Amino acid sequence: MKIYRVGGAVRDEMLGLPVKDVDWVVVGATPDDMIAQGYKPVGKDFPVFLHPKTHEEYALARTERKSGHGYKGFQVYAAPDVSLEEDLLRRDLTINAMAQDEDGNIVDPFNGAADVKARVLRHVSDAFVEDPVRVLRLARFAARFNFEVAPETMALMRQMVSTGEVDHLVPERVWQEVAKGLMEDTPSRMFNILRECGALARVMPEIDALFGVPQPEKHHPEIDTGVHVMMVVDYAASQQLPLPTRFAALCHDLGKARTPQELLPAHHGHEGKGVPLVEKFCERIRAPAECRDLAIMVCRDHTNVHRALELRAATVLELFGRCDGLRKPDRFAAMLDACTADARGRLGLEGTPYPQAEYLRALLGAARAVDAGAIAGATEDKAQIPQRVATARTEAITEAMRVLREQEQFRRENH
Structure with missing residues (x-):
């Protein structure tokens, strides 16, 4: 029985990156051998065990044979006679098909170390084509x-x-x-690789349809909507924004796509096609509610946020109401981060000022400072409460606007 550290841990150590997750392969053992040594079985599709002390995963060496479509369409064979090289052969990329023995020696039958040095992603064998998830993993x-x-x-x-x-x-x-790809340093690489091989049009046609759609050069020097969206997502990544914000950045311009009618819901109402496209896209890829809701908000209202300095107080309050900003200020702040990424994800405009974000944060703070409970307590006719609260918030926003204008005028005069 021999134990090897395999896959990403070996790769990341070669790249000088922190090793987060360690996977192990056990050659020459049976499930009974593992259980006898205190390992806990957890695998459903093939024998995987947890180390009794470290709780890291130890998998018996195995081979896989294609038996159907998709990533589950495999028959697995795990037995003591499966060699380490046979186990590594089933892996997706050469950089993931290396192992390290207990003495620190590298086992590299498919030249993964050379591909790490050359910075190349290369399949191990033609069996790569048997698992479609590998296309997404490679792009990631x-x-x-x-x-x-x-x-x-x-x-x-x-x-x-x-x-x-x-x-x-x-x-x-x-x-x-x-989701994993969006959290990388340069998410656009994932989408561009998928587009290059044709997979983006099949897996995420809504995103693929953005490429080739022109925008006014005055506001978008990069012109192409798809290129712009990739720049927005990369800017969001550069700011280390969380997943929901990065996903909203990805979806914010879906309404501009030359989208086939079959991608639209049967009834998409008066909102135009942007919001219903986001809704259908999120439903199809099973995006979680937190990501979906923020993406819808940003798609629907990012142009209003861009125009914030021109909006009347009542319109600003309507924006807060539509986005539930009074109850969920943190989500509204995430929306402002996505809109900032949209403004700066443009060719040559990466450092452009975006005062709209701080302006709306200040106005939201003024609106939230209104004591709705006190107003309700002082109002005899309860039917009048919503209107009186709205009036008080509008007045608070108006006063905040006045103060902010005076502060800006003072800053200009003294600088």
Whole structure:
């Protein structure tokens, strides 16, 4: 029985990155051998065990044979006669198909170390085409490491698109990989790789439809809507914003897409196609409610936020009401972060001032400072309470606007 550290831990150590999760492969053992040594079995599809002290995962060496479509369409064989090289052969990329023995020696039968040095993502074998999740994983690794894709691997990915293998991706796995990719340093790399191989049009057609849509050069020097959205997402990543904000940045311009009618809900009402497209997109990829709700808000109201300095107090209060900002100021702040990313995710405008964000934060603070309970207590006709509270908040916003204008005028005069 031999134990090897495998996969991402070996790769990340070579790259000089922190090693977060460690996976182990056990060669020459049976499940009974593992249980006898105190390991706890947890695997459903194949034998995986938790170490009795560290609780890290130890998997028996195994092979996989394609038996159907999708990432679950495999028959697994795990037995003492499966070699380490056979186990590594089933892995997706050469940089993930390395192992390290207990003495620290590297086992690298597929030249993964050379590809780490060359910064290349390359498939281990043609079995890569059997699991469509690997297309998403590769694109995510490209976003994480900023590696190039080997031409022969890109050709295999295009083959997986043309044969329909990527059409068998289940929504939950799509969301898992998209969410992870959005949290990388350069999320645009993931979407650009998927677009290059043709998978973006199949997996996320709403995003793919943004590319090639022109915008006025006056406000968008980059012109192409898809290019702009990628810049917005990358800016959000550069600010280390959380996942819901990055996802909202991805979705904010869906209404501009040249979108096939079949992607729209049957009834999309007066809001235009942006919001219903976001709703349907989120439903299809199983985006969690927190991400969906913020994405809808940003898609619907980001242009109003951009125009904040021109809005009347009553209109600002309506904006707060639509976005539930009075009850959920943190979510409204996240919306402002996404709008800031939209304003700065433009060619040559990365450092442009965006006073709208602080302006709206100040106005929201003034509106929230109104004591609605006191107003309710002093109002005999309870039917009048909502209007009186709204009036008081509008007046508070108006006064805050006046103070902010005076402060800005003083700043200009003294600088």
